[in-house]
Amino acid sequence: MRIVLVMLLSAAVGALLAGPWVDWPMHEGYVGVLLMLSAALAMRHHWQRRAETRGDEPGEPEREVWHGLASTSLIGAQIATTLFLAGPGLALHSPQAHQLGRTTWTLIAGAVASWFILHRREVQRDERDRAIVTQANRVSGHVLAALIVVLAVTLGFTPPERLAPMSHVFLAHLLLLTLVIASLVSHALQLWGYRRDAQFGVDAA
């Protein structure tokens, strides 16, 4: 439930940043960066408190996956919303494409900066972390293959006159979105794996 909530909330922020519905006081990329940094600081504080009071805070690898889920959802939704609003004819040298590029790269910089806020020096991964990653990546690999096949077949069987309005920028971003979806599946499954393993048995450590 928490995994879906984080994914939806981050995606909603990404969609709001890309859409015309909110008049932001500054460039939406900077708004996104500020939100990411604030969320990272809040989560670091929250996990620190959980470590001190309940001792059930997530480990370093799990924190990285939470960060990956939130930032990928946000950036993916921002790209998807921009593509949806701009339509298939999105031209490379158009205000919308420039806006998309600038916002996306600003958000990626924000994701890297917020990762440094959550990151601690000693990152320890053990066999359980590796098993969780392997299992999740196996499924996300199948999802990626399925999406690519669907896209390839759809594009292959679409009549040329219907393909013509689609710009190469639009198609390139569609391909990028398949990677985003596969990455989200991997992150969500990893978090589900951690959640399944960590239900009971915490003592004061």
Added chain:
Amino acid sequence: MSVPIGNHLRRLRFDHGEMTQDALARAAGVTRQTVIALEAGRYAPSLELAFRLARVFGKRVDEVFFWRDD
């Protein structure tokens, strides 16, 4: 969902001067979250990790881990 391999890690920790989960994790080279998952019966360790955990307590593997008979 628990795994069919049980263990006496919690009891062994307390028998060894009330060793904390964190101390056991450091000694075995895993995260504290993995020790929590092991004690809760939600994770079955590899053979290598089972040996490393047993060595921390100076025990044989079969003195630390056992097969659950349902």
